[in-house]
Amino acid sequence: MKTCPRCESKKGETVSQSPVKGAWEIYQCQTCFFTWRSCEPESITMHLYCNP
Numbered sequence: 001m002k003t004c005p006r007c008e009s010k011k012g013e014t015v016s017q018s019p020v021k022g023a024w025e026i027y028q029c030q031t032c033f034f035t036w037r038s039c040e041p042e043s044i045t046m047h048l049y050c051n052p
């Protein structure tokens with residue numbers, strides 16, 4: 001389980017992974033349904049920095 005950067009619940013689940021193993025993962029919060037990638041832990045507004 002990952003901590004959601006938006007609501008800080010601990011219910012983030014992995015929903016997708018990079019074809020390159022370990023490069024990045026996509027998580028979804030089961031509380032607020034926010035999704036984020038593993039390579040944007042803090043700055044969740046900067047999505048363009050994280051193209052696969």
Ligand SMILES: [Zn+2]
Binds near residue numbers: 004029030034
């Ligand atoms: Zn959340």
